[in-house]
Amino acid sequence: MDVSLRQIRAFLTIVHSKSFTRAAGVLNLSQPALTVQIRNLETALGVKLLDRTKRSVEVTPVGLDLVPALERTLHELDVTLSDLREVGAGRRGTVRIAALPSFAASLLPGVILACRRANPAVSFLVRDAIAAQVSTLVASGEVDLGITGGDLAEAEFDVLHTTLDQICLVFPGSHPIGRKRRITVEDLVDLPLVLTNPGTSLRELIERALLKIGHTPTLACEVTYMMSAVAMVRAGLGLTILPTSAREIRVERGLRVRPIDDPDFLRPVVIIKKKGRTLPPATAGFLDLCIAAMRHERR
Template identity: 30%
Template sequence: MKRPELPLQQLHAFVVLAEELHFGRAATLLGIAQPPLSQQIRRLEDKVGHALFSREPGRVALTPTGRELLPAARHALIGLADGLAAAREVGSGRAGRLRIGFAASLALTVLPGLLRTFRERSPAVELDIREMTTTPQLAALREGIIDIGLLREPPDDADLGFATVLTEPFVAVLPSAHPLARQRAVRVDQLADCPFVLLPRTVGPPLYDQIAGLCVTAGFTPQVAQHAVEWQTVCALVETGLGVSIAPESIRRIRLKGVAFRRIEPDIVRTRVAVAWRKNDSNPLVPRLLTVLHQDLADTPHADRSPAPSRCG
């Protein structure tokens, strides 16, 4: 990077003198004695190669060279002041850019409220919101592509910090014409004979293992008829009759006419939604967002509980 040809201190002295056209008053405004001011102006004139001021007894005036330099000098000083102010805003966490990855299902729970509150408190911050499943989020965090992740079932990772935002129970996702949809709640073992539509394990291994574990605990291994990367697609495939699914409770906010959501009994396993960040991140906006989460987000309410039997028909 090329070093600036003219020191800012000399430019500042030049602008003040150009505005005052009096060495004594300019020196007072600069907080220096008159001789050092005269020395700075002479050094600047040496760099420019021409006189900037005409000096006559009782009168100081800008030369044509000085009049030409003055707008550029003012612009440089204003640009520096603006840059310093902007840097202070970023350093204090009042401005800057924050990149947030989120699992699509969290747009149905914590994401809207979090973004709304954060924007109200930090309106000058630019938010870059990226929809990503859990596994790509973790990779993006480690590589510095995003600053914050909102995901399900975070793994152990020495380089990342995690904090639970909420926990929620699972629900059965059924075609509305399915016999089990007539019940208020179902047991997992009632789904044993049904084909399943699930997310691929690669997009979120811990969540997939939780759902599969519910089935194994109920005495069967789920027969996966179809995979889909997003819960919206899972629900759409369930609506067509391709199978059933087990999903976090917030997925019931996806409104599809041909899909029924039913509580799973007993409610013994919950999925955890967490915020994730790099432990060594120096971006001051990261702790600022974590503070918003800590202060303003509460766990979603638990589903009420009432039993009911039947089998996949």
């Protein structure tokens, strides 16, 4: 027969309590059960581990040598497994998530805070990246969740939640366009725009929408970070177009933000995971908080 954990635990318990009967009590077992366990263990190992003698049990020299090693190993295993149970309950673990920069800066901080408040031992790994990278990160398994634009192609992902992100025009308070009641795509034509880099989903969305009415954007400046775009606008270099989710439009004073009233500027946003992948429990909890926060945001 093979050696089992039960047998090892039985052995160690007997060594500590120096008695089959007492050990049986500790292990919630009958004394004969223990006798059999030890007999089997000794048979399996081919060594006598305990000397059953008058009045009490003594460990053989061989058994004594064994005790520290077994104890160390068993303790390691127990720690590993009890940690794991914590992970299983969602009280521990690492939430690994990739998100568009706008969400990484606006939605996530609050959600992370809430999640950490509920389970202080949970840690977070946030990768902020443009849409194309987000899906790659999810597909490769480098992160478990992705928050990205809704234009993903394949059945490689499960869509866990969908919401909409209103794209807005950002302009100085003094700009004449502020007087319009409603801003449409047509209004964007010929306006000097500060846009994010080509390849970003936002840029593509804008170009596509303008192309639809036969135009291309009038580029005032091209930047990588939305923060830069906002600064440009503030300096009067032009106007920019950012999603509502972008934190940048809220921190900069003296700028005005107005939705662009066009279905093309209501960008779908999804939370995705790799298909067939189970989310770690802590991450599943985090997801729920995310969805709740998005619902709350859209109200």
